[in-house]
Amino acid sequence: MKPGLGTAALWAALLIFPLAVAGLPSAPFLQDVGSTVVLTAISACAWNIIGGYAGQVSVGHSIFFGTGAYMSLAVFGLWQLPPVAGVPLGVAAAVLLALLIGAPTFRLQGHYFSMATIAVAELIRLTVGNWDLFGAAIGIQGPATPRSGWDLIYRSAVPYYYIDLGVLALVIATTAWMAGGRFGFYLRAIRSDERAARSLGVPVRRVKLLALMLSAAFTAVAGSLYALKVGFVNPESGLGILVSVQMIITAALGGAGTLYGPVLGSIILVPLQSASNSWLGGGGSGLTYILYGGIIMLLARFEPGGLLQFWRRGVPWLRRRLRGGRAADAA
Amino acid sequence: MILLQAAVSGLLLGAVYALFSTGLTLIWGMMNFINFAHGEFVMLGMYAALLATWAGLGPAAFAPAAAAALFLLGAVVYFALIKHVMRGPMLAQILSTFGLALLLRYSSLFIFKSDFRTLPDSALSGTIHVLGLYVARAQLLAGAAAAVVALGMHVLLTRTGLGSRMLAVAEDRSAAMLMGIRPDRMQALAWGLSAASAGLAGALMAVAYPFSPVVGETFALTAFVVVTLGGFGSVPGAMIAGFLIGLVEALAAYLIGPVYKDIVVYALFVAVLWVRPQGLLGARAR
Amino acid sequence: MLLEAEAVGRSFQGFVALESASLTVAPGEIVGLIGPNGAGKSTFFNCVAGDIEPSRGRIRFDGTDVTRMPAEAHARIGIGRTFQVPAAFEDMTLVENVMVGGFLRHRQRGRARDRAMEMLRLTGLEAQAGHLARSLGTPGRKRLEIARVLATEPRLLLLDEALAGLTPTEIQQAIGLVRTIHGMGVTLVIVEHIMEVIMTLAQRVLVFNHGRAIAQGTPEAVIRDPQVVEAYLGHRRRRRDARP
Numbered sequence: 001m002k003p004g005l006g007t008a009a010l011w012a013a014l015l016i017f018p019l020a021v022a023g024l025p026s027a028p029f030l031q032d033v034g035s036t037v038v039l040t041a042i043s044a045c046a047w048n049i050i051g052g053y054a055g056q057v058s059v060g061h062s063i064f065f066g067t068g069a070y071m072s073l074a075v076f077g078l079w080q081l082p083p084v085a086g087v088p089l090g091v092a093a094a095v096l097l098a099l100l101i102g103a104p105t106f107r108l109q110g111h112y113f114s115m116a117t118i119a120v121a122e123l124i125r126l127t128v129g130n131w132d133l134f135g136a137a138i139g140i141q142g143p144a145t146p147r148s149g150w151d152l153i154y155r156s157a158v159p160y161y162y163i164d165l166g167v168l169a170l171v172i173a174t175t176a177w178m179a180g181g182r183f184g185f186y187l188r189a190i191r192s193d194e195r196a197a198r199s200l201g202v203p204v205r206r207v208k209l210l211a212l213m214l215s216a217a218f219t220a221v222a223g224s225l226y227a228l229k230v231g232f233v234n235p236e237s238g239l240g241i242l243v244s245v246q247m248i249i250t251a252a253l254g255g256a257g258t259l260y261g262p263v264l265g266s267i268i269l270v271p272l273q274s275a276s277n278s279w280l281g282g283g284g285s286g287l288t289y290i291l292y293g294g295i296i297m298l299l300a301r302f303e304p305g306g307l308l309q310f311w312r313r314g315v316p317w318l319r320r321r322l323r324g325g326r327a328a329d330a331a
Numbered sequence: 332m333i334l335l336q337a338a339v340s341g342l343l344l345g346a347v348y349a350l351f352s353t354g355l356t357l358i359w360g361m362m363n364f365i366n367f368a369h370g371e372f373v374m375l376g377m378y379a380a381l382l383a384t385w386a387g388l389g390p391a392a393f394a395p396a397a398a399a400a401l402f403l404l405g406a407v408v409y410f411a412l413i414k415h416v417m418r419g420p421m422l423a424q425i426l427s428t429f430g431l432a433l434l435l436r437y438s439s440l441f442i443f444k445s446d447f448r449t450l451p452d453s454a455l456s457g458t459i460h461v462l463g464l465y466v467a468r469a470q471l472l473a474g475a476a477a478a479v480v481a482l483g484m485h486v487l488l489t490r491t492g493l494g495s496r497m498l499a500v501a502e503d504r505s506a507a508m509l510m511g512i513r514p515d516r517m518q519a520l521a522w523g524l525s526a527a528s529a530g531l532a533g534a535l536m537a538v539a540y541p542f543s544p545v546v547g548e549t550f551a552l553t554a555f556v557v558v559t560l561g562g563f564g565s566v567p568g569a570m571i572a573g574f575l576i577g578l579v580e581a582l583a584a585y586l587i588g589p590v591y592k593d594i595v596v597y598a599l600f601v602a603v604l605w606v607r608p609q610g611l612l613g614a615r616a617r
Numbered sequence: 618m619l620l621e622a623e624a625v626g627r628s629f630q631g632f633v634a635l636e637s638a639s640l641t642v643a644p645g646e647i648v649g650l651i652g653p654n655g656a657g658k659s660t661f662f663n664c665v666a667g668d669i670e671p672s673r674g675r676i677r678f679d680g681t682d683v684t685r686m687p688a689e690a691h692a693r694i695g696i697g698r699t700f701q702v703p704a705a706f707e708d709m710t711l712v713e714n715v716m717v718g719g720f721l722r723h724r725q726r727g728r729a730r731d732r733a734m735e736m737l738r739l740t741g742l743e744a745q746a747g748h749l750a751r752s753l754g755t756p757g758r759k760r761l762e763i764a765r766v767l768a769t770e771p772r773l774l775l776l777d778e779a780l781a782g783l784t785p786t787e788i789q790q791a792i793g794l795v796r797t798i799h800g801m802g803v804t805l806v807i808v809e810h811i812m813e814v815i816m817t818l819a820q821r822v823l824v825f826n827h828g829r830a831i832a833q834g835t836p837e838a839v840i841r842d843p844q845v846v847e848a849y850l851g852h853r854r855r856r857r858d859a860r861p
Contacts, residue, residue, distance in 0.1 A: 034546065057425040059367070104431060104604040110421050111365040115555040116604060121596035130590055149748035173635030182720040182729070189706055190718045199666070200769055201721040205590065248426070256422055289437040294431030300416055304423035324612070 010260070012163060014038070018158045028157065037270045038168055040226055044250035044262030046170045046218035051248065052256030053179065054192030054211040056106075056113050060121030061247050063101075064094040064216040066239035068223025073233055078133075082150040083142050092222035097124075098254040099127045099210045106208040118241075125239035139234025142227060152228050160229045167225065168263075176259055178214075185323065187211055191257070192237050220249075242289070249292050252299050256310030264307060267289040336464050337585035338578060341397045343466070343474030344540075345577020347532045351550065352557035352569040353484050354528030360564020361521050362417060364424060368408075369431035370551025372526045375435065376533025377542040378402055378443065382452055383534075390538070392449025394476070397534035398527040432547065439544035447541040469539035476535055481573075484528065485566050497521055498613035501564075512599040549593065556600040562613020571611060618677075619644045619773055619804050620665070625674035626828075627660050635660040637674065642773070647795075647805045649815040649836070652825030653848065658775070661702075661825065662808050663765040666698040666775050677694035678773065692744060693719060697771030701778045703758035705750040712746040714761055718768030729768075736764040756787050760794070767798065774798065776807040779842060780814050792817055824848070 006270065021030045030032055047061050072083040104114040128134045135141075143262070146153035161268035178184050186207045189197040198204050225232050250269055255261025276288055303310050355369045366372075376397045383393035408431065412515065416427045452557050458465045486496035501509040501516040509516055561568030576596060582594035603610065620642040627635045635657040642648050650658045663669040665676060667688040676684045678696060686694075706714050712733050719729035719736075737743045740760040745753070757758060759779055766774065780791045788811070795818055799805060810817050815822060815836055822839045824832040826848040832839055839845055 034430060051422065055421055057422055059425070059429055079380045100601070103603075104608065108604075108608050109363075110557070111359070111425075112604060112608065114367075114425055115365065115559065116601070119552055119555060119597045119600045122548075123594060123601070126594050130594075148671065182724060185717050185720055186669055188709060188713075192706035192708060193670070193704045195688075196700065197717065198688040199668070199692060199698055200718045200765065201689050202717065203689050215596075219844075248429075252422070252426060286437055286441050289433055290441060293433030293435075296426050297412065297434060298430075300423040300427035300430060301412055304420055304426070305587075313686065 001238060007084070007260070010263070011169075014168075016261055018161050020225045029323060031161060032157040033271055033274050035164055035229065035265050036274070037156045038161060038164040039222060039229070040246065040250055040270050041172055041266035042045075042168050043219055043222035044162060044266055045168070045175060045217050045246040046222060048215075048262050049175060049178075049218070049255060050208075050215040052214050052251055052258070052261070053175075053184065053187045053191065054208055054210055056110060056189075058117040058212075058215075058244075059248065060117030060119070060241075061219055061239065062214075062239050062243035063097055063117065063124055065152075065223035065226070065247075066124065066128070066199075066233070066235070067094045067097060067237075068220030068225075069227035069233040069238040070134055070140065070223075071220075072079055072224040072227045073142050073221045074134060076142055077135070077140045082152070083224070083228055084105045084150060084152055087304050090220040090224050091217045094216040096215045097218035099209065102209045102212045106212075116300035118172045121239060121241070121244065125235050128239060129235035135234070136204050137235065139237070142231040144231075153231070157229075160225070163228075164225055167221060172259065172263075174214075174218075179259065183207065183210070188257075243291060247290070249296055252304075252306055253295065255306030257305070258308045260307050261306050268307075298325070332374075333407040334582075337581045339464055339466060339583025340470065341578040341581025342574055343470045343577070344536075344581065345476040345574040346474040346481070347573075348513045348553055348557055348577050349434075349480045350535075351529045351532035352523035352554045352561065352573050353481050354532075355554045356558040356561060356564055356566060357488070357528075358525045359495065359558060360412075360566075361471060362518060364413065364417065365555075366525065367426075367428040367434060367551065368547075369525070369529055369554050370547035370549065371432045371435040371439075372401055372529035373533040373536075373550040374439065374542070374547035374552075376530030376538040377546075378439065378533075378535040378544075379530060380534035381448065381450060386598040394534040395495070395536075398531040401530025402527035403571065404530075405524070406430060406519045408526070409522035413522065414518070418617055425436040429449055430564075433550070436544055436547050439547075443544055445543055445545060446566040447543045449541045450537050456602065463517060467539060469583070473535035473597045479530070480531060481570050484524070485570065490565060494521075509569055515520070552593075552597065554594055558602075558610075559608070560603050560610050562610030565610070565612040568610055569610030589610060618648075619640070619679055620806070621675075621677040622661070622665060623675045623677075625661060625664050625671045625676060627664060627669060627672045633828055635664070635671075638823070638825065639674075640823055642806060643805060644772070644804050645799075645800060645802070647807070647818050648821050649809070649819030649822040650806065650808045650825065651815060651822060652682070656825035656848075657828040658808055658825040659828075660828075662698075662775060662777060662806075665806070666696065668698075677852075680795040686703045692769055692859065693772075695770070695772035696775065697766040697769050697773070698776055699759070699762045699779055700767055702760050703755065705753065705758050707751040708749065709755075710747050710749055711761055711764075714750050715765045715768050718765040721769045727742065732765075732768050736767045739767070739797065740764040741790075756783055759783075759791075760857055763798075767803075771803060776805065776809075778808055778810065780809060780811055787855035788814065805859075822857055 009170035017034050017294045018031045021027050024030065039301065043065055050056050051058055068090035071093055072086035075081040075089065101116050106118050131136050143153055173217050186202045189202055190204055190207060191259030194204055223238065250265040251262040252287060254263065271286060279289065299306060349371050352482050355366060358364055358366055374380050379397035381394045383396045416423045425473045457468050459468050459471060488498060496512045497511055497517045497520065499510065500514045508549060525565045553576065557572045558569055561572035579599060582598055584592040618641050622640045624637045624639055626637045638657065638661045652658045660669065663673045667686055671684060675682065678694060683695060684689060706717065712730065714732035715736050716729045719732040719788060721780045723729040723732055734746065737746050740763055742760055750761060777785065783791060785829060792814060795805065795849055819836055822836050823830050823835065824839055824845045832845045
């Protein structure tokens with residue numbers, strides 16, 4: 001998808017959103033939802049690198065998210081450092097875990113990788129949940145009040161919004177750059193037909209590993225950003241399966257394997273989730289996941305390419321209809 | 332002595348693991364498809380048994396009833412969903428049953444809430460004193476029944492005409508079609524059997540252990556570990572591995588602590604992937 | 618010698634798919650592999666291509682031992698192959714497909730693209746460069762596969778029934794393309810069932826039956842070999858003569 005008017009409009013809208021709603025009475029709420037949209041988009045874009053582009057379906061990506069979150073708050077909890085100092089640590093740990101999972105499974109058929117991601121996610125969640133160093137079941141808290149500018153504690157959601165937006169821009173730029181070059185071509189070839197890719201000299205295992213490591217790194221950053229904003233993490237909120245589900249459905253709904261699909265998915269899902277939480281209260285989240293399950297199934301069955309693919313197929317069809325039903329050549 | 336007790340307990344539960352894992356590996360070997368909702372099928376078997384007892388069915392009837400109900404569900408899932416995503420991209424295949432798992436799990440949570448339940452007391456309660464060990468009657472029954480059925484599945488696949496037709500489809504779909512076998516039917520049958528094995532296992536477990544809608548996730552992971560350890564598509568492998576994992580779990584719980592039993596099993600899974608991914612009896616992992 | 622395969626064999630869990638076959642190919646040759654289905658020629662082919670690891674024997678390419686090398690390494694040292702059932706990257710355009718091959722030798726996107734367009738021109742697919750691969754029919758996909766593997770600059774090209782399912786006209790075009798590729802200096806090993814192709818193109822033929830290579834020689838010599846006639850050609854001849 002070449003950068004065009006739509007992309008520019010999207011970024012413009014994202015840039016001015018918090019300022020545009022600042023005058024409204026519900027501004028703090030809207031800005032908070034906005035920052036959640038951007039944060040969710042980051043982790044969904046990160047998942048997209050391995051799940052969408054490379055076609056290796058991780059169903060336990062919470063591993064990397066939780067690692068980032070925990071490491072950030074742990075450096076505060078243990079050594080009283082500002083949480084942001086934990087980001088490199090979180091990234092390093094995530095990349096190591098990516099190697100641990102990917103190295104053995106990427107030489108096997110795809111299911112092993114997927115199964116391994118769930119198993120390791122649970123393994124880590126249970127381990128952390130029983131480890132006092134990381135707060136066991138209770139979790140870790142961040143700084144209650146800012147001790148310096150580096151703690152990045154703000155009362156308003158707006159600074160978080162812009163920090164997250166900056167990181168989102170970085171993730172998208174990296175993904176775009178990667179997708180246009182040899183690495184991106186190799187990823188798509190692997191997703192399409194691994195055996196054929198191999199026969200053309202594509203170093204399949206190495207490419208998959210690199211993609212997973214990159215994805216893990218970005219997901220860890222997202223986890224750290226989450227910990228920064230919320231100020232707290234526990235085994236459920238950092239490493240639970242619902243964290244993985246959120247990434248998957250956000251990317252898949254918008255369009256896995258496309259550049260902006262995850263962003264679109266986030267813009268649609270996060271406000272809806274927020275609305276359902278306010279209207280239905282606690283019970284709402286149970287229904288949300290029933291709905292998510294249904295949506296994921298429908299996507300898999302009818303349109304694995306997500307909304308962007310649906311749009312791309314729909315537009316020529318619509319154009320043909322508008323032209324009076326003349327049969328057009330296949331693309 | 333208590334160690335032996337734990338081991339026996341573990342083997343009995345392991346028999347149930349073996350049962351539902353043979354269902355998972357059957358599909359895997361036959362259609363190169365991993366059902367991420369398999370754990371939920373086990374969970375639904377437990378609730379099917381619960382509903383059956385509410386409906387007044389006795390212990391002898393609710394297990395087969397649960398198996399039958401899940402058989403139907405498996406076939407329906409095949410025709411409505413699996414058949415269509417099977418030949419598509421990996422993402423669609425994995426998401427299809429992953430989404431189903433979420434749907435089943437959260438619907439069950441919505442309907443039944445998250446409290447743990449047990450089946451109402453029946454003739455199956457109490458313990459038996461055998462060879463100096465105390466074994467819960469219900470656990471013994473569950474284990475024994477599971478072992479028999481798992482063995483039966485193996486016999487079905489390897490020694491009956493139906494079984495060889497199913498294996499023919501797994502081997503070479505087009506060739507099987509030329510021989511007059513209907514791949515669709517065989518695959519739907521496989522799904523039904525797979526789900527039924529899960530449902531039956533669930534019903535048997537419900538007799539002896541408390542359950543809740545959230546247990547599906549743990550059973551799914553157990554099944555993944557068992558089928559990987561057993562080897563791609565190997566029913567005998569899954570059977571042996573099932574017993575092994577049950578044993579390992581029980582010993583880990585006894586020696587290290589109940590909290591760590593799952594951690595040990597999942598760590599074992601990672602070790603198997605690193606050291607011997609083809610498992611015990613698997614031919615290939617690529 | 619460009620390729621030296623010595624006593625290559627492969628078994629799958631007790632079933633002997635290929636017992637033993639040897640072949641040497643000099644640079645610039647065109648060698649044909651023929652034999653009935655299940656005779657072991659595909660297994661041999663895939664061992665040379667690096668898709669399967671042989672259970673026995675050795676394979677050397679230009680002096681380097683490639684017996685245990687993975688498929689991607691085979692491509693890198695100059696062995697290319699096509700697939701019996703064309704394996705195009707469906708959701709990528711034709712030029713993108715070929716670029717995947719081009720990237721093996723050209724790191725930069727621009728250079729890979731130029732090379733890709735060159736190969737598309739060579740195979741007559743230039744006009745559809747921007748179309749998705751899924752829009753092609755089988756003959757087009759076969760040509761795409763050839764363009765794609767040529768972009769990897771192979772010294773040895775293994776063609777797996779590349780001309781199966783083509784119309785007589787398409788077969789003639791394909792033969793012309795193979796000759797052009799040969800003219801570029803590529804050594805070829807082709808698996809084929811279509812006898813006209815083997816007779817026209819192959820300088821030497823290796824005949825497989827029951828997991829062994831039973832005969833080797835010029836196409837003319839091989840057809841006359843009674844063993845070969847018995848195993849394969851006799852059967853084919855009867856079928857060919859029966860057709861109107």
